[in-house]
Amino acid sequence: MFSAYLIHLLILICIYLILSLALQLAIGYTGLVNFGHIAFFGVGAYTSALLVLNGWPFWAGFLSAGILSALFGFLISWPTNKFKGDYLALATMGFSFVVYAVLLNWTDLTNGPLGIPGIPKPQILGFSFIDNSDFLVLAIGITIISYLIIKRITVSQFGKVLEAIRDDELAVKVLGKDTLKMKSYALAISAFFAGIAGSLYAHYLTYIDPSSFAIMELVPVLLIVIVGGLASLEGTILGTFLIILIPEALRFVGFSSSIVGPMRQILYALILLLILIYKPRGFYGKVDLE
Amino acid sequence: MFLQILINSLIAGAIYGLVASGFSLIYSTNKFVHFAHGATVAFSGYMLYFFFGMLGLNFGFSVILAILFAGALGILMNILVYKQLRSRRAGNAILLIASFGILILVESLILLFFGADVKTIDYIAVSRGLSFYSAIITPLQIVIIIVSVILFILLMLLMKKTRLGKAMRAVSDNKDVAEIVGISAESIYNWSFFVGSLIAGVAGVLIGLEQNLEPTMGTSLIIKGFIAAIIGGIGSAPGAILGAFLLGFAENFGIWYLPSGYKDAIAFVLLFIFLLFRPQGILGKKK
Numbered sequence: 001m002f003s004a005y006l007i008h009l010l011i012l013i014c015i016y017l018i019l020s021l022a023l024q025l026a027i028g029y030t031g032l033v034n035f036g037h038i039a040f041f042g043v044g045a046y047t048s049a050l051l052v053l054n055g056w057p058f059w060a061g062f063l064s065a066g067i068l069s070a071l072f073g074f075l076i077s078w079p080t081n082k083f084k085g086d087y088l089a090l091a092t093m094g095f096s097f098v099v100y101a102v103l104l105n106w107t108d109l110t111n112g113p114l115g116i117p118g119i120p121k122p123q124i125l126g127f128s129f130i131d132n133s134d135f136l137v138l139a140i141g142i143t144i145i146s147y148l149i150i151k152r153i154t155v156s157q158f159g160k161v162l163e164a165i166r167d168d169e170l171a172v173k174v175l176g177k178d179t180l181k182m183k184s185y186a187l188a189i190s191a192f193f194a195g196i197a198g199s200l201y202a203h204y205l206t207y208i209d210p211s212s213f214a215i216m217e218l219v220p221v222l223l224i225v226i227v228g229g230l231a232s233l234e235g236t237i238l239g240t241f242l243i244i245l246i247p248e249a250l251r252f253v254g255f256s257s258s259i260v261g262p263m264r265q266i267l268y269a270l271i272l273l274l275i276l277i278y279k280p281r282g283f284y285g286k287v288d289l290e
Numbered sequence: 291m292f293l294q295i296l297i298n299s300l301i302a303g304a305i306y307g308l309v310a311s312g313f314s315l316i317y318s319t320n321k322f323v324h325f326a327h328g329a330t331v332a333f334s335g336y337m338l339y340f341f342f343g344m345l346g347l348n349f350g351f352s353v354i355l356a357i358l359f360a361g362a363l364g365i366l367m368n369i370l371v372y373k374q375l376r377s378r379r380a381g382n383a384i385l386l387i388a389s390f391g392i393l394i395l396v397e398s399l400i401l402l403f404f405g406a407d408v409k410t411i412d413y414i415a416v417s418r419g420l421s422f423y424s425a426i427i428t429p430l431q432i433v434i435i436i437v438s439v440i441l442f443i444l445l446m447l448l449m450k451k452t453r454l455g456k457a458m459r460a461v462s463d464n465k466d467v468a469e470i471v472g473i474s475a476e477s478i479y480n481w482s483f484f485v486g487s488l489i490a491g492v493a494g495v496l497i498g499l500e501q502n503l504e505p506t507m508g509t510s511l512i513i514k515g516f517i518a519a520i521i522g523g524i525g526s527a528p529g530a531i532l533g534a535f536l537l538g539f540a541e542n543f544g545i546w547y548l549p550s551g552y553k554d555a556i557a558f559v560l561l562f563i564f565l566l567f568r569p570q571g572i573l574g575k576k577k
Contacts, residue, residue, distance in 0.1 A: 033383045079566055085383040086323050090516070091565055094558035097513070101555035216509075219394060222387065258406075262398040269395035276388050277374045289383050 007132045009244065014139035015201050017240045018146045020224040021233060022193035028230035029154055030186040031166030033085060033289070035218060036076060036092035039099035040069040040191040042213030044198025046103065046110060049119045049208055058122040058203065065199035066192040073191025077184040084169075085289075096215050103210040115209025122203050139200060146193055151233055153189065162186050163231070166287070219265070220244075223272050229285025238283055243268070294425040295542050301431050303538030304438040305497055307531040309515030310522070311445055312489035314530035316364075317519065318462040319482040322382050325389040326367055328512025329396035330487045334360035334494025335503050336400055339409050349413055357491035364487025365480055367392055373476070393508060401505040409503040434496050441492060442531050448485070449527060458482055462525065510554070517557050521564045523574030532572055536560075 019041055026032045044065035051061040072095075080091045103110050110116070122129045122138060129135045153159050164172045165179050172179050202208045211217075224243045228235030247264040255263060275282060313327045337359045341352035371388055380388075420427055449455040460468040461478045469475055497511070514537060522533025537557060544556040564571060 079562070082569075083565070085381060086386040087565070087569075089383060089386055090323065090520075091562065094562055097558045098555045101552050105549050105551035216394065219390075226387070259402065262401040265394050265398035266402070269391045269398065272391040273371055273388060273395070276380070276384060276391070277371065280378070280380065280384070289381055289387075 004132065007136050009248065011132065011136050011139050011204055013240055013244050014136070014143040015197050015204070016221065016224065016244055017143055017237060018193055018197040018200070020221050020228075020236050020240055021147060021150050022190045022197065023221055024225050024228075024230075024233065024236045025150055025153065025193075026187060026190040027225055027289070028232070028236075028285075028287070029159060029166065030162045030183060030190075031084075031289075032077075032183065032187060032190075033089040034092045034187065034190070035089045035215070036095035036099075037190070037194055037221060038213055038215060038218040039096040040073060040194035041198040041201070041217075042099055042103060042210070043072055044069045044195030045202040045208050045213070046116070046198075047195070048199035049116050049202040050109070052120055052203070053116070053118070057124075058120075059124060062122075062196060062199045062203075066195040069195025069198070070188040070192035073194075074184050074188040077187040078180070081180050081183065093215060096213075096218070100210055100214055103213060110210070113210060115207060116202075117207045119202050119206045119208065121206065135204060139204070142196065142200065146196070147233065147237075150189075150193065154231075154233065158182070158185075216265075219268050219272070223268055223275075226272065227275055227282050229282030230289060231286040232282075232284035235282055235284030243271075246271075291424070293423055295546060297425050297427050297431075299539040299542040300535070301427075301434060301500075301538075302542060303535035304435045305493065305500070305511075305534075306514045306518045306537055307442065307534035308438050308489060308493035308496065309511050310518035310530035310534045311442065311527050312486035312493070313512065313515045314519040314522075314525060314527055315445070315458075315489070316482050316486040318525035318527075319458050319478055320372070321525075322372075322385040323389065323516060324367075324372075324486075325386065325512055325516070326392035326396065327364075327486070327490055327515065328508030328510075329393045330360050330363050330367075330490040330508075331494040331497065331511050332400060332503070332505070332508035333363055333396060334491040335411075335498030335507070336404055336409075336494075338495050338498050339404070339411050339503055342413065343409070343411055353495050356495055357488055360491025360494060361484045361488040363396075364483040364490070368480055368483040373479075393512070397505050397508055404503075404505065406505060411498050411503070413499060430500055434500060437492065437496060441489065442527075445489070445527055454481060513554065514557060517561045519571075520561060521571055523571030526571070526573045529571055529573035536572075 019037070023034065023037045026034045026037070047068045048061040048065035051064055052058055076092065076095055080088055083091050104113055121135065129138050161172065161177060161182055165182060169179050220243050224236060224239040227242060228237070228239030247267055250260050250263050250267070280288060309327070309331055313324060316324045316327065334356045337356035338352055341347045341355050342349055347355070371392060372385065375385055375388055420429065449459060457468070457473045457478055458481065460471070460473055461475050465475050497507070518534035518537045519530040520533070521536060522531065523529030537560065540560050541553050541556050545553055548556070
């Protein structure tokens, strides 16, 4: 019983880790305060769920989730190119609201607020990941591959250019780099990983509805990135474990489930404010925001 | 039909204007997006419910208490969070994220104390709407429009005629110069949070009477408020009010064609268009 609970938590940690590493690439390494991140997660979840329910194999749904989200990331970076900091956050937050409204209202496609039930568990080469411990192996595998790819990007020359854009975009432009193209790629890659995290989420829970992709759901992800510290992938890993596990303590204290929800939000909000005031760089942060 | 949409737009515009003008006032001196302003509006509505609905105090007294509590909450947010962040020169994105944190904190506290179920303040028994040609408007809605117009005029007078208003505009224009001539920026920040949150308090009371109370009402209200403030010209109170009415019209005429669930999306598309083509808003000055 306890091990089943532990496996569940580890799977959640894997999904949130991919999602947070992706956001870290946008905020920490490129300086793009993207509040639309949760929408990429949602686009990925719905894409994968709908395609697999229509007979596509899991791997195809999974990759399509990433690619469609990446496409959205790429497109959103063009009109928002001029914005920085808080204005970018507000503009991308708008994207989150539009996606949420579409998920809620385009009932023919998304089934609206009722959500999509009965999403099949992943099946690859005839092997079904129905058992949660099998699913955990798959999730860990995908998480490690995602981590290695993002790590590779951050240490590459492209990654260094992204960091330079974060620190001084004008200087990078003067050196003759096309910063818009660089930022679009960064946001597309970030959205790709958010999309595949969404696919994992959908096929793990086997049920999704729009409420999982509302703007409030961005809070834990944003918190993970800030607690771990900007421009540090190791910090993000630590942050994910902390932020997913800390609220679990509320369950053991014996609060009823109607109280656990708001208590978790209160906990997140307090951690966020305290970190911002007393430890603005988080655990391993290398830079300040803006 | 057309007349009814026109009236609905006016009411929505007045409500958004109440939220937007306080938000805009705080933005004009502080220069960051105080998202938690929505929480102040919700807090005021719930305080009215608490004093009037639960404790059974006199209605007028409860309204005054709710508005004052909202003002106090605004100052509290400024002192406990924003002042600390300012003192270590945090960037605007950090202040925005912090205000988002405060919004969630206050909303979750409301949820914890009052529960998720919808609350109604039944001061005014559901009155039959007055027919006005083919359209219907309730007496409360007329009160909302009148109160907001009076409040907008008072706000203009405050900003143009009083010492406090002039000091606020001085800090808004150039904080350093204002400090040289002896205006304390920190105290002006507090004042603008107080006055802005009092307006939020009035908004919360009126919205609480007109609609029902829900813990998450603050989020949806501040989104409309800040969109109105940005498209009107951020930091300009008349602009915020103009933006609020424009938003009210765009939404209500928009859902003539689209399902009503797309209301928020319409607002954001409008915001996006402005950010792209006229980021300083209708009345804003170019930076």
